[in-house]
Amino acid sequence: MNEAAYNATELMIINAARLLQDGDQVFVGVGIPNLACNLARRTHAPHLQMIYEAGVIGAQPERLPLSIGDPTLVSGALAVCSMFDIFSFYLQRGNIDVGFLGGAQIDQFGNINATVIGDYFHPKVRLPGSGGSMEIAAWANRCYIITPHQKRRFPARVDFHTSIGFLKGGDSRAKTGVRGAGPQAVVTNLCILKPNEQGELILAALHPGCTFEEVQANTGWQLKQAPHVEVTPAPTPEELRILREELDPQRIYI
């Protein structure tokens, strides 16, 4: 990777932004997902709509929000509703196209643990828990996971299913009756993983300069590769300019 040209966070944001489509209704989180959505809106997806679990629809934040309930999300938004409404009318009813997820552990089938390391009742490390992710993972039409690529974050099995990807693979997700299609891509600083027909995450694309060996060394299971592993186009000067000059000029996240 050419470290001088862009850093790992910029690479993840730009690649996440490229996965978003014009007109997507996106359930956004703060930080990287927020930047990815704003970048997509300023490039190829001007009609992407940002929706926050705090109950804000069509936010146009004037500054980078630190929290998911920042007042800048409200001023100038299209609508504000209660949390019950956002989770029932918008998410459970099936009106959300894209959800972003993250967590301490992501496994071979895209299941996520954001709850606990070790035994639930005698935790080694207690993590924040589900928040909205349990329902987002189940009911958004498609989900994306953005995370740095480290071995401890990619175990073969998670300690706790905070939210599900493809469970044990095969038809095990479909059998639960959840409406969403599940995780469609995991964007890391090394590569993009995508589920195969069995719901197993496999290497779909490498970022410029990254190798399969490097990805495998940071993954807790025997990683399979797509028949044609692609190389993601390097971040363009324009993408980097928008990110650095317009979206995060104080470099809070990037």
Next chain:
Amino acid sequence: MSKLVNLNEAIQSYVHDGDTIYAAGFTHLIPFAAVHEIIRQGRKDLTLARATPDLIYDLMVAAGCARKVIFSYSGNPGVGSLKWLREGIQNGTLEWEEYSHFGMISRLQAGASGLPFMPMRQTGAVDLERVNPQYRRVKDPYGGDDVIVVPALNPDVAIVHVQRADSEGNAHIWGILGEQREAAFAAKHVILTAEEIVDESVIRSDPNRTLIPAMIVDAVCHVPYCAHPSYTQGYYDRDNEFYLKWEEISKDEANIKAYLDEWVFGVRDRAEYWQKLGAETHSRLHVGQRLSAPVNYGSFANE
């Protein structure tokens, strides 16, 4: 009939040792002043329910007020973790009951609607059902898939902060609405804190904005800046610096005790707390104006 009382009287009357309390507000309108008063009055064995325990419950756990927490996301949003709450759970000194956000607010929705439980669609994430037996499954009587149900939550007292209310407790709220209304209707008693106390005619000028009616309110307290370091839309900004500093403030016994001594026990009330924050913080949290377009409700007086 006016229900205006001082905040300390309201806490004295409606918050008792062993109660379940719900200090409402999703990031917005979190009633920190009320919780500082509960700590000053030394309440014990409380069950603290909130979707996001936030700094407000971390402080209560550190101050020794809590027996149990009921929550759905126990982090410092956008920053990190809540040390006292996390360690209480890890050490087994704090009881807890955990939901997803939707599970938590569905409990309030059931409580607020006078229903025994609320159904939700399945999510496939059965681990939380396994560890929290309050999650149950019910057969859809109309022949569809089983639904997940959670029981009604009816806190002993809800504390709800609002922009403006009349002296009886009819309250206008705008900005992020979180679970303010659900918590108020679900609770047995409601303490309302307000940035401004206004005449009933102001409330009547915009009835669509009245999310909490006087009939469910027990006490109305005039507490400007009640929500700091959280915020009140249109009144003052969220103190993100404080949220970032929480890691340090709550780092250990000595630091949190120093904070409690200075900012909770060391001040009489919120007015003194706000003065103590000083001019620099006041100006940092100042928000400019962005007014909505007025609406015409129509006049139907005989002319």
